[in-house]
Amino acid sequence: MSIKVFLEEKKGENSNGKNENLNEIYYEYDLPQNKISKVCEMLNCSIVNNIGKGGFSVVKLIHSNNIPYALKIISIYNKKFKNNIKNIELIKNEIKINKSLNHPNIVQFYNSYELNEFYLLQLEYMKLGDLKTIQKKYKKLSETLCGFIITNIIDALAYLHSNNILHRDIKSDNIMINEKLEIKLGDFSLSKKIDLNNKYKTSRSGTFPFLAPECVKKKQEISSKTIFKTDIFSLGIVMYNLLHNSHPFGYKNNMTITEYSKKIHEINPIFDMNLTSTCVNFLKGLLSKKIKKRFFIYDCIKHPWYIKLKEITKNIYEKNKDDFEKCLDEMQNFEVKDFMFENISTNTSEIYDDEKFIGKKEKRC
Ligand SMILES: Nc1ncnc2c1ncn2[C@@H]1O[C@H](COP(=O)(O)OP(=O)(O)O)[C@@H](O)[C@H]1O
Numbered sequence: 001m002s003i004k005v006f007l008e009e010k011k012g013e014n015s016n017g018k019n020e021n022l023n024e025i026y027y028e029y030d031l032p033q034n035k036i037s038k039v040c041e042m043l044n045c046s047i048v049n050n051i052g053k054g055g056f057s058v059v060k061l062i063h064s065n066n067i068p069y070a071l072k073i074i075s076i077y078n079k080k081f082k083n084n085i086k087n088i089e090l091i092k093n094e095i096k097i098n099k100s101l102n103h104p105n106i107v108q109f110y111n112s113y114e115l116n117e118f119y120l121l122q123l124e125y126m127k128l129g130d131l132k133t134i135q136k137k138y139k140k141l142s143e144t145l146c147g148f149i150i151t152n153i154i155d156a157l158a159y160l161h162s163n164n165i166l167h168r169d170i171k172s173d174n175i176m177i178n179e180k181l182e183i184k185l186g187d188f189s190l191s192k193k194i195d196l197n198n199k200y201k202t203s204r205s206g207t208f209p210f211l212a213p214e215c216v217k218k219k220q221e222i223s224s225k226t227i228f229k230t231d232i233f234s235l236g237i238v239m240y241n242l243l244h245n246s247h248p249f250g251y252k253n254n255m256t257i258t259e260y261s262k263k264i265h266e267i268n269p270i271f272d273m274n275l276t277s278t279c280v281n282f283l284k285g286l287l288s289k290k291i292k293k294r295f296f297i298y299d300c301i302k303h304p305w306y307i308k309l310k311e312i313t314k315n316i317y318e319k320n321k322d323d324f325e326k327c328l329d330e331m332q333n334f335e336v337k338d339f340m341f342e343n344i345s346t347n348t349s350e351i352y353d354d355e356k357f358i359g360k361k362e363k364r365c
């Protein structure tokens with residue numbers, strides 16, 4: 001199915017409450033009818049339809065002055081939160097971090113509003129939704145198409161980590177795409193500003209099939225600069241999943257965290273034979289269970305796989321950017337070969353400044 005058809009179907013399902021099941025799913029956290037007109041008045045907008053749902057929110061497409069935006073609606077009474085005061089702190093933290101960010105690979109935040117127990121975040125609208133749209137179409141992504149997505153998210157993470165922000169919820173649902181094929185990281189609901197003078201205890205904050213082993217274990221003390229590697233592991237899970245359409249450590253739906261914790265220690269990922277050895281080397285750097293061996297973000301940016309895939313995907317994008325379906329197909333069909341990585345210089349990329357980042361490179365063991 002083409003992505004255009006998929007989006008049309010999705011729109012049809014959600015609009016005007018035609019699909020009762022979907023409305024039921026959305027109902028739990030949604031704005032009640034009597035607040036809808038209030039929101040339209042406050043934001044001078046019309047609400048078009050539901051476009052997403054997270055663990056903590058409902059996201060709607062709105063039009064304001066003929067410009068589409070995404071409106072993320074978070075209720076402080078969400079059942080998932082145990083304590084409403086802590087809730088408000090979390091939502092305020094999400095807004096504060098969002099306000100401080102400005103990067104081409106981060107979903108742009110425009111404004112926030114309060115309406116009784118609801119907080120509303122007005123965000124850039126990402127028309128193609130999250131990564132599931134692309135995964136539904138291609139099932140297993142080629143190294144090239146995967147490279148297009150992952151190198152863009154690495155740029156977003158380099159920006160965040162160099163500003164001492166840990167995302168803490170890197171996963172496919174939080175990576176979004178628009179019709180210009182811009183890839184952007186969103187959802188700062190669990191993000192944390194790291195104080196480099198502190199030590200940190202790992203926690204299970206995040207989504208557990210994406211958690212690093214040291215977070216699954218919980219409450220291990222690690223240095224402030226090492227904590228950034230927890231995002232890198234989650235990115236490794238996303239990348240492995242895009243390339244294999246499976247989980248590297250055998251996570252299955254409904255598995256408990258104890259079962260998963262066992263798996264993650266027992267299983268070593270198996271890599272698709274068709275991947276280049278440079279790609280496998282890169283993926284192993286992200287997915288290293290030993291935190292000391294795992295890459296920092298600047299190791300990612302200096303790696304030949306990042307450098308070459310940026311170059312390859314930029315060329316394909318430039319030639320096909322007016323037709324997003326064609327551009328994605330071209331990337332899916334382009335085969336990366338080992339010889340292409342010969343003679344790559346691994347000088348620091350100009351977009352990344354080592355010195356600005358979190359201190360010296362950790363000694364490898
Ligand atoms: N700006 C956006 N444009 C389009 N879809 C979005 C946007 N933001 C979120 N979504 C959709 O809504 C879902 C939930 O949003 P998210 O911010 O991740 O909420 P939560 O904090 O509850 O996980 C996302 O997984 C995505 O499918």
Ligand SMILES: [Mg+2]
Pocket residue numbers: 054055173174187
């Ligand atoms: Mg989310």
